[in-house]
Amino acid sequence: MSLFVRIFALNAVGLVAAAALLLGPVTVSTPVLPGEALTVLGGLAVLLAVNVLVLRVGLAPLGRLGRAMADADLLRPGARAVVSGPVETAALITTYNAMLDRLEAERAASAGRALSAQERERHRVARELHDEVGQTLTAVLLQLKRVADRAPGDLREELGQAQEATRAGLDEIRRIARRLRPGVLDELGLLSALRSLAGEFTTHGLTVRHDLRAGLPPLTEETELVLYRVAQEALTNTARHSGADRAELRLRPVADGIEVLVRDNGRGLGTAVREGAGIGGMRERALLIGGMLTIGAAGEGADGVGTAVRLRVPVKPVVLLGAGR
Numbered sequence: 001m002s003l004f005v006r007i008f009a010l011n012a013v014g015l016v017a018a019a020a021l022l023l024g025p026v027t028v029s030t031p032v033l034p035g036e037a038l039t040v041l042g043g044l045a046v047l048l049a050v051n052v053l054v055l056r057v058g059l060a061p062l063g064r065l066g067r068a069m070a071d072a073d074l075l076r077p078g079a080r081a082v083v084s085g086p087v088e089t090a091a092l093i094t095t096y097n098a099m100l101d102r103l104e105a106e107r108a109a110s111a112g113r114a115l116s117a118q119e120r121e122r123h124r125v126a127r128e129l130h131d132e133v134g135q136t137l138t139a140v141l142l143q144l145k146r147v148a149d150r151a152p153g154d155l156r157e158e159l160g161q162a163q164e165a166t167r168a169g170l171d172e173i174r175r176i177a178r179r180l181r182p183g184v185l186d187e188l189g190l191l192s193a194l195r196s197l198a199g200e201f202t203t204h205g206l207t208v209r210h211d212l213r214a215g216l217p218p219l220t221e222e223t224e225l226v227l228y229r230v231a232q233e234a235l236t237n238t239a240r241h242s243g244a245d246r247a248e249l250r251l252r253p254v255a256d257g258i259e260v261l262v263r264d265n266g267r268g269l270g271t272a273v274r275e276g277a278g279i280g281g282m283r284e285r286a287l288l289i290g291g292m293l294t295i296g297a298a299g300e301g302a303d304g305v306g307t308a309v310r311l312r313v314p315v316k317p318v319v320l321l322g323a324g325r
């Protein structure tokens with residue numbers, strides 16, 4: 001029943017009952033007698049109580065809708081308000097849910113555009129670093145070597161130092177280019193890229209173990225890139241914030257897809273973590289491929305905390321043409 005009909009019916013019943021009583025057996029004298037006042041106040045109390053009940057029941061779904069609106073977060077999609085209550089409220093909740101569907105789809109599409117523009121730009125910068133700056137420094141290195149071969153003894157040592165500095169610069173540029181664009185992803189595939197990522201983050205203070213299962217379902221290029229970037233950001237966070245000495249990078253097939261997990265035995269996220277561009281980026285990337293990202297305590301570490309970042313990506317089963325023939 002609609003809220004309009006409910007309120008109207010309630011008011012109508014109250015007013016009609018009052019009119020019928022006044023026209024019938026009930027009389028109100030002037031001044032009012034105690035018995036009459038009691039009857040009027042009793043009737044009023046009953047009317048108000050029923051009014052409160054009808055309004056509370058009718059408006060409760062609006063309160064729930066308000067809370068759902070306040071909690072809505074497009075980076076954690078899928079949560080919808082329960083459609084209930086009188087017709088008007090149910091229609092409002094349905095419209096709100098449809099609006100969320102639209103906004104989430106638009107958000108995913110624009111995040112996709114932004115991320116692929118970002119990847120293209122990284123690609124370009126990495127290529128320019130490698131092809132332009134890298135080649136120039138290589139030429140400088142060769143020139144220095146030629147000069148050093150002909151230089152008098154006292155200059156040779158200084159030229160040697162200049163060669164060393166140039167070589168270090170060249171290595172640094174290669175490292176930056178590799179981080180900007182995971183070339184190994186194109187060349188060797190996801191598993192090798194992740195293995196080399198785990199190696200890169202293994203330093204004297206932190207050991208990153210990897211458990212990368214072979215026999216994964218076929219993945220699109222986009223999915224591979226998202227899995228790689230999420231693992232990269234999670235390991236960067238482990239190295240920067242966790243203070244952990246052990247971390248694990250795991251990739252394995254699960255019932256309906258594939259899961260990448262990065263966990264450490266560090267200090268954990270704490271209670272009031274402020275998500276920055278790193279975690280925000282992971283959420284956006286997960287959305288892009290319909291994945292589910294969860295970040296929480298790993299239940300590890302000296303104080304039983306640690307951090308676990310888990311990304312589950314659904315993979316559509318590949319239909320083998322001709323199978324069963």
Ligand SMILES: Nc1ncnc2c1ncn2[C@@H]1O[C@H](COP(=O)(O)OP(=O)(O)OP(=O)(O)O)[C@@H](O)[C@H]1O
Nearest residue numbers: 237238241242268269274275276277278279280307
């Ligand atoms: N593995 C971790 N262990 C402990 N704290 C973490 C871990 N990962 C994230 N955090 C906390 O979560 C916060 C947000 O992480 P996020 O990656 O979003 O931002 P950031 O690393 O500070 O900056 P950036 O935008 O450069 O990534 C961090 O500042 C840190 O306090």
Ligand SMILES: [Mg+2]
Nearest residue numbers: 236237278279
């Ligand atoms: Mg970060």
